[in-house]
Amino acid sequence: MLDLFGDEDTLALAESHRTLPGRFGAGTRDRAGVLSALSALSQQAGGAEFGIVLGSGFEGAPDLIAEIGARHRLLGAAPETVAALNDPFRLAALCARLAIPHPAITAGPVADRDAWLVKRIGGCGGSHIRASATGSTPPGHYLQARMPGRAFALNFLSDGRRIEPLALTEQWQAPSPLRPFRYAGALARGRDEAEPIPPAIEARIAEAALRLARETGLTGLASADCLVEGERWWLLEINPRPGATLDVLDRRPTPLLLQHIEASLGRMPAIEASPTDATGAEICYAARTCPAMPPLDWPDHVHDRPRVGSPVARDAPLCTVTASGPEAVTVKEELRSRTAQVRTLLEETENSHEFQHERPEPQRPGGTAGREPRR
Structure with a gap:
């Protein structure tokens, strides 16, 4: 896996990961960095790419x-x-x-x-x-x-x-x-x-x-x-x-x-029936700058979770929340509710005496501007 973020859930799922410097949405890519990182991942795969x-x-x-x-x-x-x-x-x-x-x-x-x-x-x-x-x-x-x-x-x-x-x-x-x-x-x-x-x-x-x-x-x-x-x-x-x-x-x-x-590969797969429930996903943007992400007890419906210690700037994407249900209108309401809950969870954890901001954790490449929408 090669991306700009190295989020917690990505690292948990990927057999191997490389993080690129830069900012998503900037319109340019580090050509040499992308090619060398892909070559390194390919070599690590031992020819099984x-x-x-x-x-x-x-x-x-x-x-x-x-x-x-x-x-x-x-x-x-x-x-x-x-x-x-x-x-x-x-x-x-x-x-x-x-x-x-x-x-x-x-x-x-x-x-x-x-x-x-x-x-x-x-x-x-x-x-x-x-x-x-x-x-x-x-x-x-x-x-x-x-x-x-x-x-x-x-x-x-x-x-x-x-x-x-x-x-x-x-x-x-x-x-x-x-x-x-x-x-x-x-x-x-x-x-x-x-x-x-x-x-x-x-x-x-x-x-x-x-x-x-x-x-x-x-x-x-x-x-x-x-x-x-x-x-x-x-x-x-x-x-x-x-x-x-x-x-x-x-x-x-x-x-x-x-x-x-x-x-x-030119082989159209068979597509199963559409799911019964409606499903939605919404980006939770940071309400204020978080200099270093504290360790959070993330709910299962939260994805793209920033690593502990990484900075997230105000108005940058914090994470993605998902919800499913029998009707679209209730799913939308649940997305709004879950987004608010994530912001509350972050604020309460930051205010907790158990979290020490000076913990030496790795920071996300690209600084506070590193988190942009991934659409």
Whole structure:
């Protein structure tokens, strides 16, 4: 396992782990560090390496993906697929040719600044999105027209020829003064609950995802992020890799990672029936700066647990909470409740006389800015 965090639950599950320096969401990756760490993990596996599954953070680095693919077997979207789908101008051109509704984009400048958003090319997690204050774009960014509607994502598996929809997840934001479009969480409804958008719209989104998958050769687990307003909808982007909704989607008998690998190898797996209950996951952002994480008695529904002694900055992600239940509305309420409980648990533990801040524990690489949304 190779990531920026080395969280407690990651270390407990991974046979081996390497931590990279840097900050998630920064848009760049330490090329030499990534390649050397992957080589070290491969050597440690003693030639038993099966392949590499890339998560978030590589969207803006197709050249690095190509280098990784030249040294290891990639289990997921090919470099050229990522390049085609994550270049906003190439994606817009594809959508225009395939008659897929997509917000207008431009490099700017624009006169009506309030009608546009500034996005970073290859950005993820929503933290990179800003209002178009000046009507122009800094290097590596573009402008996208503001559209109405609620945010949804169609999550699916693709073998490059077919797709198998897994779930339609509704998504929401946790705005902060500096990050007004920051990703907060996602929820998939239970098997017998009515979907929150018209079936005809969901079918059109699935058809659009299929056309784009065939056009680009997309394989593995992916998602189509959309805005839906009544009978209208717009495709915002395709995420060609496993993302933050993995906590929500991985609820069938067969592990979703195995199905991702099968689809990546061109063999579409059989998909079991949808789960009965609704399930959601929400990022718990830190209410204030924690210079050093105390030892917490984490509940089982908390994931991405920062290591003892690592710093977490105010408004940075502290952890992820999950919840399941028969109805989406009660799951959302439970997520809010559990998020508040985590913050209370942290505050009470910090105030306890049993915790000594001077304990010599390893700190998370990248300093207090190291924890960013992992979508």
